[in-house]
Amino acid sequence: MTQTTDTAPEAAPDEAARRTVRVPYEELLDFVTAVFVARDLPHDRARSAAEALCYGDLTGLGSHGVVNLTRLYLPLLASGRADPNAEPAVVADRGAAVLVDARRALGLWAAREMMDLACRRAAEHGIGLVTVRDMTHIGCAGHHAERATRHRMIGLTASNCGRQRIARPPGGRVAMLGTNPLSIAAPAGPSRPPFVLDMSTTVVPTGRVRVAARAGLPAPEGWLYDDQGRPVTDAAAFDRGEAHLAWLGGRPETGVYKGYGLGLLVEVLAALVPGAGMGPEPEALEGTGGPSGRDDDIGLFMLAVAPDALRSPDRYAADAATLFGTLLACPPVDEDAPVRYPGQLEAERAELNLRDGVPLPAPIHAELRELAAELGVNAPSGGES
Numbered sequence: 231m232t233q234t235t236d237t238a239p240e241a242a243p244d245e246a247a248r249r250t251v252r253v254p255y256e257e258l259l260d261f262v263t264a265v266f267v268a269r270d271l272p273h274d275r276a277r278s279a280a281e282a283l284c285y286g287d288l289t290g291l292g293s294h295g296v297v298n299l300t301r302l303y304l305p306l307l308a309s310g311r312a313d314p315n316a317e318p319a320v321v322a323d324r325g326a327a328v329l330v331d332a333r334r335a336l337g338l339w340a341a342r343e344m345m346d347l348a349c350r351r352a353a354e355h356g357i358g359l360v361t362v363r364d365m366t367h368i369g370c371a372g373h374h375a376e377r378a379t380r381h382r383m384i385g386l387t388a389s390n391c392g393r394q395r396i397a398r399p400p401g402g403r404v405a406m407l408g409t410n411p412l413s414i415a416a417p418a419g420p421s422r423p424p425f426v427l428d429m430s431t432t433v434v435p436t437g438r439v440r441v442a443a444r445a446g447l448p449a450p451e452g453w454l455y456d457d458q459g460r461p462v463t464d465a466a467a468f469d470r471g472e473a474h475l476a477w478l479g480g481r482p483e484t485g486v487y488k489g490y491g492l493g494l495l496v497e498v499l500a501a502l503v504p505g506a507g508m509g510p511e512p513e514a515l516e517g518t519g520g521p522s523g524r525d526d527d528i529g530l531f532m533l534a535v536a537p538d539a540l541r542s543p544d545r546y547a548a549d550a551a552t553l554f555g556t557l558l559a560c561p562p563v564d565e566d567a568p569v570r571y572p573g574q575l576e577a578e579r580a581e582l583n584l585r586d587g588v589p590l591p592a593p594i595h596a597e598l599r600e601l602a603a604e605l606g607v608n609a610p611s612g613g614e615s
Contacts, residue, residue, distance in 0.1 A: 249591070249592035250589045250590065250591060250592065251589070251590050251591075251592050251595040251612040252583075252586055252587030252588065252589050252590075252612055253587050253588050253590055253595065253610045253611065253612040254587050254588075254610075254611065254612075255284070255288060255583065255584050255587070255588050257608075257610045257611055257612075258284055258287070258296070258588050258590075258610050259277075259280050259281065259284050260608065261598065261602065261607065261608060261609065261610045262276075262279075262280035262283055262284060262296060262299065263276045263277050263279075263280040264276075264605070264607035264608065265299065265304070265601065265602075265605060265607065266279050266280060266303075266314075266336075268605045268607060269304060269307045269308075269314060270307070270314040270315065271307075271314040271315075271336065271339070272314075272315070275314070275336065275339040276339075278338070278339045278342050278343075279303075279336055279338035279339040280338075281373075282338040282339070282341070282342065282368070282369045282370070282373050282374070283295060283296060283298070283299065283303070283338055283369055284296065284588070285369070285370050285373040286298075286369065286370050286373075287583075287588045287589070287590060288579070288580045288583050288584070288588055289370075289576035289577075289579050289580050289583075290575075290576060290579040290583075291370060291428075291576070292441065292590075292591070293435065293437030293438050293440070293441045294369055294370045294435070294437055296590065296594065296598065297437075297441075297591075297594050298369075298437070299598070299601075300597060300601060302367060303336070303338065303367070306336070306366055306367070307336070311334065311366065311524075311526060312334055312335070312336045312337075312366040313333060313334045313335060313336075314336060316332065316333040316334050316335035316336075316340075317333065317335075318330050318331065318332045318333055318335055318340055318343065318344075318362075319331045319333060325351065325354070325355055326351055326352075326354075326355035326356075326357055326358060326359060327351075327358075327359040327360075327361075328347060328348075328351065328358075328359065328360045328361070329361055329362075329363075329504055330344065330347075330360060330361070330362045330363075330504075331362075331363055331364050332344075332362050332363065332364045332365040332366070332530075333364055334364055334365075334366055335365070335366065336366055337365050337366040337367050337368035337369070337528065337530075338367070338368060338369050340362075340365060340366075340368075341365070341368040341369075341374040341387070341389075341530065341532070342374060342377060344360045344362055344374075344530060344532050345360070345374050345375070345377045345378060345385060345387070345532050345534065346377065347360050348360040348378070348385070348532045348533060348534035349377075349378055349381045349383055349385075349534045349536075351534070352378075352381075352383055352534035352535060352536040352539070353381070353536055353539070355539075356535070356536050356539035356540055357533070357534070357535050357536070358533070358534040358536075359531075359532070359533050360530075360532045360533075361499075361500075361503045361504040361529075361530065361531050361532070362504055362506070362529065362530035362531075362532070363504040363505050363506035363507075363527060363529055363530075364506065364527050364528075365389075365392075365506070365527075365528040365529065365530045366525075366526075366528060367525060367528065368387075368389055368528070368530065370413075370428060371387045371388075371389055371411040371412065371413035371428055372387075372413040372415065372426045372427070372428030372573075372576075374387045374413070374532070375387040375413040375414055375415040375426065375428070376415040376424055376426050376573075377415075378415060378534045378535075379415050379416065379417050379424040381534070381536075382417055382536075382537075382538060382543070383417075383534045383535060383536045383537070383538075384414070384415065384416040384417075384534070384535040384537065385413075385414065385415045385416075385532070385533070385534050385535075386412075386413070386414045386415075386531075386532070386533040386534075386535075387411075387412070387413045387414075387530070387531070387532055388410075388411070388412050388413075388495075388496045388499045388500045388530070388531040389410070389411055389496070389500055389528060389529065389530050389531070390407075390408055390410050390496055390497050390500040390501045390506065390507075390508070390509065390528060390529045391407075391408020391409060391410060391509065391525050391528060392408070392506065392507040392509075392523075392524070392525045392526050392527045392528040392529070393507040393508070393509065393511065393513075393523040393524060393525070393526055393527060394408050394509070394521070394522075394523045394524055394525035394526075395407060395408065395509045395514050395517060395521060395522045395523050396408050396409055396432070396436060396474075396475060396521045397409065397432050397474065397475045397477065397490075397493065398474055398519075399490060400477070400487045400490055403457070403519055404514060404515060404516075404517035404518070404519055404522070405474065405509075405514070405517055405519070405520065405521055405522055406509050406510045406514050407431075407490075407493045407494070407497060407509040407510065408493075408509055408525070409430040409431065409432045409435045409436060409475070409493075410430065410431045410432075410492070410493040410496035410497060410500075411428065411429065411430050411431070411435070411496070412427075412429055412430075412431060412492060412495075412496055413426065413427060413428040413429070414426075414427050415427070415573070416550070417546075417547070417550055418550055418551075418553075418554040418571065418573070419547060419548075419550045419551030419552075419553075419554055419555060420547065420551060422551075422554060422555075422574075423573055423574055423576075423577030423578075424573055424577075425554065425571050425572060425573050426572055426573030426576065427572045427573070428572070429478065430478070431477065431478050431489045431490070431492040431493035431496060432475040432476065432477055432478060432489060432493070433452060433453055433475065433476045433477065433478050433479075433489065434453055434475070436468070436475070438453075439453060439454070439465050439468045439475070440465075440468075440469070442465035443465035443466040443468070443469065447465060448463040448464065448465060449462070449463050449464070449465040449468075450463070451463055452476060453465075453475065453476060454467060454468055454473035454474065454475065454476065455473060455474060455476055456472065456473055456474075457519065471518070471519065471520030471521075474519070474520070476489075477489030477490045477493065478492065496531075497509060497510070499531040500528075500529035500530055500531045501529040503529075503531060504529050504530070504531070505529075506527050506528060506529025506530075507526060507527030507528065507529065508529075509523070554571055557569060557571055558570070558571070587612065590612070595610070595612055598610055
């Protein structure tokens with residue numbers, strides 16, 4: 231992302247993967263819904279899950295889009311690590327704060343339900359906290375945080391990676407923490423897309439590294455380092471266990487690791503508060519240096535804040551318009567590169583892709599068509615662009 235987020239356009243593919251197919255958004259949504267229904271999700275859950283997954287491709291975050299359908303979500307369901315019919319259960323309810331056991335529900339759907347619950351409590355109490363254990367992968371954290379803005383609220387989503395360990399603590403030889411995404415969304419004033427900050431606490435999420443590796447592209451310097459702290463630009467080295475992810479805002483030579491602190495913050499909120507699986511557990515010490523563990527028992531922290539319950543609704547909207555409007559009015563260094571705020575570029579991409587079709591790499595489009603034939607569902611159409 232741009233600024234301190236993961237929303238920058240992903241690395242351009244090499245010549246072999248340069249072809250792009252544009253698929254009508256509704257067709258893509260219908261296809262993914264049908265796939266999830268074929269894997270025993272009730273239709274309403276399948277639709278919600280499809281919206282969460284397709285959000286990545288719609289907004290230009292392809293590393294979190296349909297590329298993960300066959301690589302992440304269908305294997306979760308096939309292995310039983312995600313339960314398509316799980317009914318999340320409330321464990322503790324204190325009005326403004328709720329603890330939920332997700333019971334391995336598909337996170338793409340369940341996270342939406344949890345944010346809706348947080349918003350209902352915020353409407354009553356001014357603030358609503360829903361903290362969750364035994365969750366599965368939720369997709370783009372920003373998609374779920376943004377849902378609060380539909381209720382004129384501010385939403386915060388923090389998710390650890392359960393017992394999956396990807397990043398090492400500074401100076402450590404074994405991986406201890408996940409990429410631990412953190413997102414906040416807020417209304418930005420009338421006629422403007424919401425502010426949506428969606429970031430991993432590592433310099434990039436693993437999906438960005440794998441996108442580069444699949445395309446045969448180098449990883450930009452600063453993403454990966456070897457055991458001696460030297461930069462690695464071979465993106466495929468990560469999955470070979472020969473390189474590890476850097477923390478956001480930190481390089482070995484500086485000794486400053488802001489992302490590590492943020493990653494621990496997410497671990498505290500999303501794992502310690504609900505009692506979910508943690509990355510830093512004793513078995514982590516047996517790691518060899520590369521990623522270890524599985525993303526089971528993910529923890530989730532969802533907070534909704536209702537400014538309208540605390541002050542005049544008109545005043546919040548006016549102040550938000552002033553805040554973000556003033557940012558947008560900032561004179562740019564380059565007239566062709568105006569100042570933006572996080573979430574604005576993604577909203578513009580979504581508008582374009584709704585009109586012209588969602589761009590998918592041709593190999594991914596072919597993969598989806600093969601899956602459609604296997605399951606006997608309608609395949610997404612599309613033409614090269």
